[in-house]
Amino acid sequence: MSKYNTSRLRQMKQGVEKIQHGKLRTNIPAGMATPGPPLGPMLGCRGINITAFCKDFNEKTKDIKEGIPLPTRVHVNPDRSYQITITKPPSMYYLKQAAGIQKGAMNPIKETAGKVTLKHIYEIAKIKQSDETLEFRSLQDICIMLISTARSLGIKVVKDLDASEYQQFLEERKVILEERKRELQELKESKMLRTG
Missing domain, CATH: 1.10.10.250 (Ribosomal protein L11/L12, C-terminal domain)
Structure with missing residues (x-):
């Protein structure tokens, strides 16, 4: 492998590490977020602490009637922190x-x-x-x-x-x-x- 290709490969790796996971869009029942499928694998592949997320989501939706589907947007940062945006039911x-x-x-x-x-x-x-x-x-x-x-x-x-x-x-x-x-x-x- 030439010297040029090695440096180019190194630059590409650094670029991949900086890519943000973006937004995750899903419907989660109010107060019923669990670490199991389908939510667990979606969060796990983005490197989010699943139990912490479920605890945060259930805490934010404790005033809403349990089981109501809530469209949820999760913005995942490169440091694996996240922001949850919850909207009204569809x-x-x-x-x-x-x-x-x-x-x-x-x-x-x-x-x-x-x-x-x-x-x-x-x-x-x-x-x-x-x-x-x-x-x-x-x-x-x-x-x-x-x-x-x-x-x-x-x-x-x-x-x-x-x-x-x-x-x-x-x-x-x-x-x-x-x-x-x-x-x-x-x-x-x-x-x-x-x-x-």
Whole structure:
């Protein structure tokens, strides 16, 4: 190896050592950060002390209801220190909570998973307006964004909603979901029999 190549290789190594790990973006349930997968390996490969991170995160989110998914940005410095930025839950979470459902529709064009009113959309938009990424958008733009998100989840946006009718709709939907779950389980078992 020539003298030039050796010095060039040394410069490249020094450059690699100075590279920052950048930002890590993930959703972590409030108060439930654990050193296990999937969070542990993501932090470990960046050289962060996993137990210290989990302790810091859980301490910062102790005032929030446990289990709410929080979009989290972790900026990792070269000295393995970090800064945690926690934002409000995603709009999908709020829409599902307003509709009273756990999951969106598998085929949002053909089926309706739930319903929300325009008032729900407006209230969620007011909450989301304080987000860092949406603070310069108008309330109307945020409402339009929320309506399109609701549509992609299979949630129908209506002007008015009768509580008893909606309760009946949710019960019928629960029966449909149980039936679909049973069909998927049977399909899975039949594939297992074919391969076994």
